[in-house]
Amino acid sequence: MNVQVVNLGEVITNENESIRGHGTFQKDGNLVSSVAGIVHRVNKLVSVKPLRSRYHPEVGDVVVGRITEVLRNNWKVDIGARHDAFLGLSAIILPGGVQRRRTSTDEMNMRNFYKEDELISAEIQKINYETFKISLHTRSFKYGKLSDGQFVTVPPMLIKRSKSHYLVLPNGVLLILGCNGFIWLSIPEESELKIKKISNWFISTTTELQELEDEINENSNKSIKDKNMDLETNNFDFYKKKEKMITKEQRLEICRVRNAILALSNSFLPIYPTSIMLVCKKSIEENINPKEMIKQKNMIILTSEVKELIK
């Protein structure tokens, strides 16, 4: 691999034609790196990306965040970026799907929607680069309050931006991959989801991989439609924490997926449904139960197939 690794203070180039990007500064007519990392060149734009950094938000990203504060007409959400994001009162769905102007009664009832320390999934609506204010919105049925599940954190660069971040895996686990590295695992609403036993997966050829991805998309879309129907019925039920009945097998599957994610993050491999399922399948083949998946030697075994796939 042809990459240029630079150290802090190392001269990258001394051409005056290069445009200074992130991670560089000018000194004595030279372009010097201000971080230790890899040089990226796009035409004349030269930038240095450090190997580890915080989440850098982009408009349209799906993120998972935790409510830190309830303010007058918005909520402050921690998304692991340089600043906390804001979720405005006008940017959420009102119960019943009603479209109206938010009144002072709504401002009083803010805690009935979201309270401090609750997890939500949302999309980044806009970023004001001058004040660095990140605005979120939950104007879709797949976003909103997250409950009855498990939360995992991984480095944000492992999650690539893709078409859908709200996914239902074939083993019945709901997966929300936040672009900020915050991941939510849960069980989707009951419906006719095609839940296959992991031992029945065949993920060897590319056609089978494609079939599996199609299945995931189908299941995910079904789950979103169910949420839609649920919304129109009751008043604040959309925002109430639902106590789902989660069976022991479902909990085991959630743990398996969570440990698969941790194994991938340990080897710094990209996290997307195919890689997670490859690790899960390998764990079944090798008879490693979820509790032992996070042991160092097991993690190496589990991620070997994914490493081959990446190369």
Next chain:
Amino acid sequence: MEYVNQEGLRIDGRRVNELRKIQCKLGVLKRADGSALFEQGFTRVLVAVYGPREITQRRKKLHDKAIINVEYSVATFSMTRRKKTSKRNKISQEIANSIRKSFETVIQLELFPSSQIDIFIQVLQADGGIIPACINASTLALIDAGVPMTDYLCSCSCSFIDEENLLDLNHLEEDSGGAIVTVTLLPEYNKITLLRVYSARIKMKNFEAILKLGQNGCQRIADLMKSAIKEHTINQVNSRGIL
């Protein structure tokens, strides 16, 4: 007590201008944005860096740049005798303050308005040269966190004992009663950001020679830190599945 014997060897067998063995480990704490474990002889310092992130102390918020928050704490088991030192006492605060001011010159704070960068320093073993070790460890942790800086910040201590200029003191030499000079340097610019002279007074005629020795020591530490970072970066690039 004899600090430099007739053959020119010190208590631990070093020559007058020799540094102690330096070991750098990066990325030791998984949850912190950046972390480093720095060993200089028997002095060990662990630093965790968080940031830039949302500011917690609203009063200190600056609209055009980030603030640095340094917390310096010494473990109770780090010295020869078990001693509980509070993070809030005047000495710790003064040390934290001087470290903060040094880093304000190197970190590019204007890139992160209304944010804060936290540097948490924990001294695990104190065998002389604690503050230089803290500064060196903090530099490594900041680089590990990907915080943009204009230069490394390297530091070392020196003194004038037994008619000799000594470099990189251990705690026996520090307790000898001679003046301790701590130099913090920007290696590329060769500029001093922090200079502390304490414990005793020093004669002007000796000062220049000691300062030069200190600067020389800092440059050598800078080279060691640079090679450690380079090695760590290349290892990470090679071991990762993606870039």
